[in-house]
Amino acid sequence: MEKAKEFDLNIEKILENWENYHAIREIIANALDEQILTKTKDIEIKQTSDGWWHIIDFGRGLNYHHLTQNENEEKLNNNKLIGRFGVGLKDALATLYRHNIKVEIKSKYGIIRLKTASKAGFDDIITLHAEITPPNDINMIGTDFCLYGCTKEDIEQAKSLFLKFTKNNLLETTRYGEVLSNTGANSNIYINGVKVAEEPNFLFSYNITALNAQIKKSLNRERTNVGRTAYTSRIKDILKDCQSNIVIEKLIEDLQEFSSGNRHDELSWNDIAMYASMKISELNSKATFITASDLQNTPSLIDNMLRNGHTPIVVPDNLISKIEDYNIGATEGKTLITANQYIIEEQKNFIPQIIDINSLSSNERNIYDKTEKILELIGGRAPNIKAIQIVDKIYENEFFDETVGLWIPDEGRILIKRTQLQSLYKYAGTLLHECCHAISGFGDVSRDFERELTTVIGVLASKAL
Structure with missing residues (x-):
């Protein structure tokens, strides 16, 4: 009879926090990897009437050489496998031995059991060894990893760590x-x-x-x-990379949970929130992205959206910024609608009706006729101002502060709302404000516009004094 051989497992570090199920996980992982590599049938995990648990694969069979590898090149080069480093099996064996679980590994190459023995050349150092005896069946297919002493709970807990089960x-x-x-x-x-x-x-x-x-x-x-x-x-x-309706619909539903506070973590990632936003827009061309402050501070804006068939979707401020950045480079028809864009489109689609000066009341006409005298206070009408006109409305809908004056640079026109003709100081203030836009060439809340406004105020003050 062939003599048993001993193989020093040479385990330098034991994973003290590992339980039986951690070790069983490694054995199952090796079996599943072997199934993938050899394209053989599904592994089996079962308990026989004698109380032994068996984790069986139908691959090439394990032998003592597998106990020597620190890295498994075959596994390292296959991204579909679970194991990578070849140390998991030795960790598992050490853990099982520490928990008094009997182990037998059977294949056509032999039977491997565990024992402790002196390290070769160092009698005072006891290490874990694998004892290898001849096989029971030299024609055996695969590997039968046999365990005695572990519980069904250990097995089930290990299996729960695999998607397969x-x-x-x-x-x-x-x-x-x-x-x-x-x-x-x-x-x-x-x-x-x-x-x-x-x-x-x-x-x-x-x-x-x-x-x-x-x-x-x-x-x-x-x-x-x-x-x-x-x-x-x-x-x-x-x-x-997802395209299925079921995933896209769930992403879209979750994005809309921002205001309720029930949104999941994936939708807090701007990349994913942006992807969901684009998908919403593909499904609903009138989906309009707004912030919580839009909802709270401009109810008239939201009402107008709803009346025009739009679907307001509340999203975080930072996502609105990302959408605005995306829209800058997006092709026509691919942009996403935000509250700001909705307002711009509404304003573009409205053409103010110019009021005939002759239809003004006598008081309104008296104030309007002082236009040129007001302009003389700042040196006269600027050359690029071609017309100063009175209108009932500048925009169809006023969602924010009322717009009482507007400089249209492309047309060289200043529009002033009729309500400003109620008093000279209102009309003069609005007229000079819009003239500052015309002279500076800049819009509100800009340093250049403020500089011109300061100049006008200085001129008026010096004349008044």
Whole structure:
């Protein structure tokens, strides 16, 4: 009979915080990887009547060489696999031995059991060894990883860490990974089918199948509690690659939960909120994005939107800024409507009706006839002012402060609302304000306009004194 061989596992560091299910997870991960690599049938996990648990794959069979690798080149070059570094199996064996779980690994290459023995050449140092005996069946297919002493709960807890054994429904597959439904209180984050994190406020669960450098760097020996920063960018890639109605509709619904405070974390990411906004706009060309302050401070604006068939959607201020930036470079027909753009369009579509001077009341006409004398106070009418006209309304709808005067540079016209003719100081103030726009060439809240306004005030003050 062939003599048993002993193999020093040479484990330098034991993962003290690992429980039985962590070790079983590694065994299941190896079996699933072997299934993928060899394209063989599904693995089996079962308990036999003698109390032993069996994790069986139908691949090439494990042998003692697999206990020597620090890195598995075959696995490193395949982004679809769970295992990467070849150390998980040794960690699992050490954990199981520490918890008094009997282990037998059977394949056509032999049977591997665990024992402690002196390190070669150092009798006083006791380490964990693998004892290798001849196989029971040299024609055996695959590997049977046998465990005695673990509980059904250990097995089920280990299985719960794999997408393959959970009830998450697949919603969509993209180039970067899968979007999954949530089945519990928390969302699960998987990498190639193995759970690496939980998220308490995610809209979906995710299985990342295209690993980027950041994820590869963040995967540790334990493959648990991987930080959000490691997988955020890839989840964004997954969501921005989604086209299915079910995922898009859920994103759109969640975006609209901003005002209720029930929005999920994915929609707090500007990239994803922007993607959802674009999808809303594709489905509803009259979707109009507004802020909470628009809703609170300008109810007339919202009422007008609703009357004109628009659908106001409340979003954060920073998303409005991102939408405005996007609109600058967007092609015609692809822009998203914001409150500001809605107002601009409303204003562009309204043509003020000029009032015939002869229809003014005597008091109004008396004030209007002082136009040139008012302009003389600041040196006369500027050459680019071709006309000064009175109108009933400057804009069809006044959503913010009432507009009482307007300089139209392309036409060289100043429009002044008729209400300003109620008193000389109102008319003169509005007229001189618009003249400052005409002379400076700048709009309100600009340094150049303020400089010109200051000059006019100085001229008027010096004349008055």
